[in-house]
Amino acid sequence: MTQRTRWFAPIALASLGSMVLAGCGTSQAAAKSSTGPVSLTFEEGVQSPQTQTYLQKQIAAFEKSHPGIHISMQNYGAADSELPKLESAVAAHDPPNLLWIAPAYTGQFASSDAIVEAQKYFKSTNFQASSIFSGLLQTGEYQGKVWTMPFDANDLGVYYNKKLFAKAGITTPPATWTQFLADAKKLTSNGTYGFEMPIGNQEWTVWIWETLLWQAGGHLLNSSQTKVAFDSPAGIKALEFWNTLMKDHVATFGPLNDSYQLGAFESGKVAMTINGPWNVAALQQQHAVSYGAFPLPKDKIAATNIGGESLFIFNTTPAQDKAAFLFAKYVTTPAFQIGYDTGSGYLPVSKTAQDSAQYQAYLKKNPFINVFVKAMAVGKARPPIPAYPQISADIGNAIENTLYGRMSATAALHQASVQAQQALDASS
Template sequence: MKRRQVVLGLAASGVMGCSAPVRVDRTVLWQGINPPSNRQVFLDLVDRFNQSQSEVWVEARYAGQPDQQGPKILAAVVGETVPDLLWYAPALTGRLVELNALRPLDDFWRDSRPDVLPALDSTTIWGDRRWSVPFAVNTVALYHRPSLLEAAGIQTLPRTWPELLTVAKTLSQGDRRGIFLPLGKGEFAVFLWTAFLGSTGGRLVDVQGRPTLHTEGAVRALQLWQDLVAQGSALLSQPERGYEEGDFLAGRVALQISGSWALGFIARQGVDFGVMPLPYDRQPATSLGGENLFLFRSTPAREEAAWKFVEFVLSEPFQTEWAIATGYLPVNRKAIASPRYRQYLASQPAMGVFLEQMNVGNSRPLAPFYPRLSAALGRAIESVLLQRQTPDQALAIAQRTVSALV
């Protein structure tokens, strides 16, 4: 049987997986998996796939940081030099569909029947079609330092927003602040704040696909963050560096909003910590993050070859290995129920908090205008945290900006 090959990466990048025979034609998928330790896990799994069968050969190449890939992807679409597969955040879905670049996956999905969590459909379906599959997922929760809470006389963790305001203020003593908040206009601050919007029952886009930034729920969610700053309870990150854990680890803050991706790193630092669900307003909520796999339009043979690798990524063996090694959450229900993953959860009980949050997760909209919506919302969040505008003022401006562009 002639061997077909699916190549992951940019044509100009160096090969980072095992080499395929030179006689094999190559097709392309771009990926930007970080940190390097996670990338190596992926390369090892690609090698396992390659050795397990003779129909498809996957050669993994690194395409650069995800936040640098957007212009490359859109340029490739316009220049008709698209890859076969793409590893990327699902928020780009609508734009790629609008450009007629993606192959819909409904038939592949129906025939394969992957045992993927239904809660993740919101990251893959736009309109009435499935445009991607989940590769890996993470959720957001609240990390805390038990020793600092105990020293401040706090015996009960905050469950609601009013309790969070009280606890954060109590924890703010001397040079220490209660909570770390992400400052910046970028996607990370938007991603974390979206969990608080979801807790109000609010959405960034309504059921008709229209942006809904200036709502009562959005104002209330942003007011919470401004109140934390105004009462002296929040330490703001350096611009666009809200993901850093240094202040939390050093004890300069006692609470930090972060995701499952940080658990392994924090656990290795030798400090006391715990993880709890985000305090809520009307309902518990979190943000769904992670990356999906997209299949670009090409030829039936190339699309089928690429889908074979997609099936492997969705399988229980891949998802179990990937989740345990990287701190991402499995997208496959069999992986979650597997004895090996249950044993892992027993050794890392904090990961169970992130896993349980998937059922109350909120994904970012897949609409084509989402990048512009995110940029406008990011400016509003930054302005409010810096006390330059009220939430009502900032969100009204963001709403007008996005509505004029849609």
């Protein structure tokens, strides 16, 4: 691609004359080539308007302390549906300077030279990498180097309906899979289900299922990341466990591919659902359900899946890349983190922010959030390799095939692992 298209398009335009061009957009490339003060574009997918406002304020504060850097922020909507296009826009060399997105995509962008390695600025900007939780920093690693910078963190836990628990006579939340199944049975009565099963073959379902794989002692990949490893006794056990919950009729499917939505939980139709800390504001606003959270039950070990977003710095000019890193560094400071986290329900990325008196006071008032903060200790992260999206899609198909009774867990995982291995081989 190609001399030909570059040559064609201007003519197409010229022949259309003035009529079409009235609305044609401004290219971001124009803004980038300007000299002097550095202008950065920053794209994010933050949903809540309050958090948006906070971000704007913090950007203003950053600009004040870093004269000469200007950041313009734009919202790209819901991440799940936008990511595909973002990647492709990046392929076409039209990225923002800074992108707020899940670090699982680090490898994909890093391997195609789209982003800048963050680690190369650590020394020159005096950035203390040790101030960041090491597990979080690893989510942005590719080939042993840190490429993307943590922005916020989250993980998974179980939401539960306190009233339904009391009605079923459950005083302590289930800590193991066995107890979880038993309690789900107790919580199921006419019209109410013990658990809401995430369903769909997209990332949300897979993200949750991976915690069960780890809890059962399994792994997604082997240690050298050359072979897929989820087609194991642990993987089968994890999938069978979900299947049992469905077969015993103590769980009901959530909205297909939208199982992160809380409709059924908030209307008291399900007693337990797996979700993250970020819904705290929405939960506080509703008054129908008295809610609480507890850590994901364990099997062989306890595990949760670390999520959250990182900042990706896209390759532009050296001056812009460095300015972008300075903003990424600023984001990790307590000055940014504490206000951001207490407003959004996301978890801090640094020990200093988490240990601050202000945040600790917040946790005391919000035991719900504290469940997720504590769970970070057993957090694992998805491998940020280029083939992850395909591997995730294959696992998603296996989960659906099993839970809808189309295939046995064994056969479904085997089929998925063959596909995933092919994708892994093709990407290396």
